[in-house]
Amino acid sequence: MPWWSWVLIWGFLVLGLLAMLVFFAWWLFRKLMTALTELEKLTALTDALDGARDEAPPERPHxxxxxxxxxxxxxxxxxxxxxxxxxxxxxELAVARGKLLVHSDPSRRMDPNA
Structure with a gap:
């Protein structure tokens, strides 16, 4: 194998590694930005809840x-x-239900095909 084939192979490997690192850096950056956005929302919500807690006095236990x-x-x-x-x-309700199941009148049953 000539020496320039090794240069090509290693060049493609280094370019592939750099492409993979750029892809994962971009992916991680997007996740970080989303996490920061959610953190801002959570901070605003906790501030609102803290304000509501300060307005209402705590109820003393009896x-x-x-x-x-x-x-x-x-x-x-x-x-x-x-x-x-x-x-x-x-x-009493359970006993009445049980009696209905055991002592039901067959003539009062409804025909499901009617």
Whole structure:
């Protein structure tokens, strides 16, 4: 193989490497510009949220330690009663659905082809 063929081969390899590096640099530059644009949008959004947070005072949590124990017991009992009634109601609905499935009247069924 003559010496100039090696020069051509290495020349094409170096040009290919440079083309690849330029392509990846351009690709990375575009990604960086897009990321900066999104960062600007995010900064504007956080500034707006910070402004909204400063306008509304924070709500203080309710501390049950300072409440009347009788009132706390009454609320607890009421909540327990409400949960029990809800469970009983849901159970009644489930039992009624089950009875409908087991004891359905065939004469009252609708014909799907009608």
């Amino acid at each position: 501390i049950a330690l300072f409440d009347d124990p009788v009132e706390l017991d009454r609320r607890r009992r009421h909540e327990r009663y409400r949960r029990e009634r809800r469970r009983a109601y849901r159970r």
